Amino acid sequence: MICNSARARAKSATAVGSRTIALIATAALLPVVSAQPGVDSVARLDFPIADGPFDPNWESISANHPGTPEWFREAKFGVWIHWGPQAAGRSNDWYAKHMYLEDHPAAANHRKNFGHPSEFGYKDVLNQWRTPKFDAQRYMQMFHDAGFRYAVVMGVHHDNFDLWDSKHQPWNSVNVGPKQDLLGAWAKAAREVGIRYGVSFHHEYTWWWWQPAFGADSKGDKKGVPYDGLLTAADGKGQWWDGLDPRQLYGRPLEGYPEYEPVHLIAHGREGIFEKHLPYAEQYATQWAQRIQDAVEQHDPDFIYTDGNSSQPFSGKKSGSGYRCDAAQRVVADYFNRTLERRGKIDTLAIIKFSEPRTGLASTSESRVPAEMRADRAWMGELAIGGWFYEPGFYYDAGSVVRALLEFASRDGNFAVSVPLTPEGGLDPGAPEMLASIGEWMRVNGEGIYGSKAWKVFREGDRTLPRGALGKKQADFEFTTEDLRFTVGKDSALYVWVLTTPEPGAEVRVASLGKAAALLEEEPARVELLGADAEVEWSRDEDAMTIIYPNATGLQHAVGFRITP
Template structure:
């Protein structure tokens, strides 16, 4: 993103190293300071943001949704659900560790060892698989920071658990490999999300015995909830919290930004706590601009559609795909299985992963794909096999993915004519997805080339109807057709029925194939 020359010169002239401002143009809560720069902590000011070129070109990122909740290897939201009597994870916890009044999440943290964690090896696998950016977990709803945290000194990955600066180690490995580096934060919901830790069993031999979260000695992990706090009526993902928590949230994420300088910052939800969250976004952009000569190369993702419609940030859609072709770049974040590692999870097939990647890119989006790490920090065999198939496919077809832009339509075929996907709008609509067949086509463009992804092996011939000489989509004169990964010449013809391509017997890859159509 380029800001006006006048804004840049004013910014550079007036901001000495380390300079901060209370953002006098805006009334901010006490204790809030942000980096000076072209952005003020207001929605109006943040409208000036545009998505940097690197993100638009990258298309594919890999995420390690990893932390102390991975220690039990029993799925996502473990730190909350282990306090919900009768839940799958509560039952597992009691059987494996004991009752949560005696062995709580603070004790689970001590079992997270990361004894096989090799960030350089992992990043090398992700880069080979085609990822152009990597995202580390920064902090989940469990209130445990994965960096050497100034404002969470007792409950962070350097002070407890593996005693390793997870964010720092991942950052070093990613930058060394030439990848952009991102962090995710899920902290804003923690105050309400963690409330069940203050409860107790409703029935049974330990009914009424408080869980360990009620012990004030651990309020820095489980939060100091007021006595009248209604645990049963508090939604997990709500953000009803006191000002003291909002300020602590701001300070911790600002600490993460300042000390690890991510290229991408992912927030789980919409921009939190209005003036606190807007201040963080402005600080993030201004800090990034200072390191890039006034050019903002940062990406902030939000799940708040209204946040992103005005240009403030990149829209992130959890486990779902946008309808049509949104005008601005966006991102899907999803996982091959459960968010946190689950030894009983079933993973997406490699074909489904590739189908999603191509579909998302054809709609002007990026795919951020989580490979959950187990306690040890080393991928399991099934995950390695999925990575290997993605690696082999991207080696053949990456040309039609990286640096591309959407065409007039994202695709054609039975699934392309169904909207929204699975009958659900955007978020979480992937649950209804099925693997694509060869009837399904997806399109991307780069220069004078149109890439036609055939989402399965078509047999002896493929007909691309939108490229008919009398097409209602766009009148395109085809000059040449190639099959990525195949060195021979193809026989083809363009007529009123479409672009007809005779396919060779040789299949260059499994799953989707890509035709490179050179146009006049």
Template sequence: MHRRTLLKKLVLAAPAAWIPRVMAGVNWSPLPPAPLATSPFQPTWDSLARYQTPEWYRDAKFGLWAHWGPQCQPERGDWYARGMYQEGSDQYKFHCEKYGHPSKFGFKDVIHEWKAEQWNPDELLALYKKAGAKYFVCLANHHDNFDLYDSSHQPWNSTRLGPQKDLVGGWAKATKKQGLRFGVSVHAAHTWSWLEPSQRADKKGPLAGVPYDGNITAAQGQGTWWQGYDPQALYAQNHPLSENSQDDGMIHRQWNWGNGVTPPSPEYCEKFYKRTIELLDKYEPDVVYFDDTALPLWPVNEAGLRIAAHMYNTNAQRHGGHNEAVVFGKILTPEQRKCMVWDIERGQSNEIEPLPWQTCTCLGQWHYDRRIYDQHGYKSAQTVIHTLIDVVSKNGNLLLSVPMRGNGTIDEQERAIVEGIAAWMQVNGESIYGTRPWKVFGEGPAQENAAALSAQGFNEGKGKPFGAEDIRYVTKGKVLYATALGWPTAGRLLLKSLATGGPHYQGKVKRVELLGAPGKLRFERTQEGLAVALPAQKPNAIAYALKIMSA
């Protein structure tokens, strides 16, 4: 047997604690990726524009997301691996108090603390299926650059360090066991600039001028727990700082690789490409979420285009020539929206979109924040359901993240919210799944005061709260569903869009039912609208779906 092959077999078979020392001194290079699938999609925007959103996704409407990785271990909120290096910030102060100064205890050491010891994907996926999710997405890597799967191209991964488990593999198995569509979210394209604060040093205090660990080298690992691992494979900071890098808000203006960002090296881009191709080939997701403007590394590199074409081509091969893949991107041009599904982060469109789209949002912070639990600050089941109803009426889906603790669990407040969603969906799901937009998405004062989108979204919660006069419409076959986002005090609901002589509903109303309540309802249709008498008893405390059937 060839020496390198023998050493690789020994490494893969060795206990995890031995691996750094076994690897030390070995000319270790990852295996080449699988050949790029080349037909029928090519890695160009023109070719990707032939994409058609699969019907399964249009019918699914609701997905759940585990945005979970080592940054959840401190339980101090989103972007911890960046914030811990920003002198004076909340996360920096927390980190110094809990772990020590970032020159001595860096993010690599946070990874070492993370064990995910109570993670039970089977139990969570059973709960999420009960809640009505039709697809599930797990984090494959974040901007922290740590792969949460068995990665040949990134030695800093969860099978070798931290939990020493194949987290994506475990999620994939549990998801498919429940019969749900499986997806991954990929964020690591941005590590190059996102982790630049790790190159800094304190400007004041007893350790002023002492560099953080962002530029630490493999040679400095002798005798440490990370001996044999190159920190630059994680931090990717062997490059000059971007323009105005000391401005913590600059990253947002440089997200599309412009405005003075230091260009990522070809080697960095190619490594990202190989890691992602391996992820797609090994775990075979139907859904890929990219946290990028358009596609990863676009427009400075074509890696994202190559990945998208490969995803579509290999997915179609697996599904007998029928493409079932969904790829998400943010801040898309009208032409790019033909190539993939537009994702709006923490926000909603204000109109029926001609192409399917998605809102992604979270019960709390993207990475677990203990303070939200302590302050009972999560979104309620009602808020989630109202968002879902609104989004679906405009041709969209909702992907909801349930924050996870570092140990792999969700807390009891989150569990109660998920159970509340489940209770509503089990009765009212027919007004959600498999529906399509009607001639108008709805009516009411909330839409009249809707907030505009900002950048990739971020307009949720900025408009007028939903109430009983806010109605959302969808259709399924010959049935029209009208869902009220509140219970009218008069016991009578008026649907103005169904007025006689109006432009929207030409047929005759034959029967009206309220999902979750027995029997048919009394109604009267006039030039003011369809007035429906509601029962004395509410069927739930969240939203009320009327099933309207024509003659």
């Protein structure tokens, strides 16, 4: 039942809910609105940061950071642990928001499994979330055996629910739901297994992302009945959430910005400052930062990661819309100063998804393979198997993961792949088999991956792994012996990768290694097939190096040749 005090706010909620769906359908057609006045001024926040040489500006950070730590290139291949309570919706990514969009499939799933969001909202999903199959130690060992050498562990997603014993967010996994410090369990397991790990933070744009939670159905029996986003602490008296304030989870309605509507899509075609809510914006950005500082203080990660499609958090543009301030600079400076104090050296980095090239920062390429090589900075590709949160029916294929790794490594990037966990913290039956197959491949071919860098060219052939989450489409995509990738191993050998397994006797023609290409500094003397003892026949003329694939058995997914002078 909806409480009377929340029902009194139904008029505002109805206005939001009645226009949301129609505007979503036309959002892509809306014109880009120029930023509001104040977008060019940067608010200087004053929350404390650790003492040290790093001042809260990009110039000081770049000047004092020694550069990307060696372990990051050495690790090369990572696992993305993108798991939290949104998996309980079994509706893939962004379930927490989509359940409040009445015509979205996730909303139908929620109503079928839990009830109407006016009576059973996302806060109640959090309360019922249990993780009896979760075993961080077992999974980290599986990940290590699969060849992963670092882990990206989600600390908080857009749902604003911290997955550690948070000092600044009472809506966390120790207080609500599983009653466990999940981030702490992952960090402990990573240290014990010997995997580097970082923590990802996705809560920068929670405040506008959550706006549908303040709406209501525009039709049907529940038309006009407000969703639970409008509840307050006073409404919780006698309820399971007595003592918790839903406003600390959902934020508050951001009204009065018709030029940005729908506000929850402001990052896609609109941008600007919530100038009617500047005191709230300052408080929000400060708490955003303090939560990251808290996680760093408790778990000492090897890197921190912030999500978004803007150049930095709180940039005033795209996902950073709403407020323009130096919270990101302060957080990064604090992190590096803490690193220096604890470790006596800087061997950490900050991954800011679409950041400009700066010393100490890395970027990412999500769900797509870049068209070109990127050797000017540290970066990683990131793909999810099936989707970023669990949904039944995901397709598990080791070959897709291997070929994705080669796509990113040949372009000088790292690669982290999200292996989905079920709501209960388990793995689908196909996942262990996939991980075991990836591990077998890495044990054979890892010498050309770990610590590798891009060569002078990164590819031959015109086929690229299709963009998007890894699934049957990517598994069924056909590569040929013309589709080649290149890396230079830390042993300085050149590795030529064929994105398929050739038939015995097949010719692999490598035009980039022909004499006319003039790309080799020394005459090649030996060609070896990784994982096989058979001698490899090869020849080289002006046009190409031609390799005859030997009668080798047991190799799968993709094969690598080691070329040495």
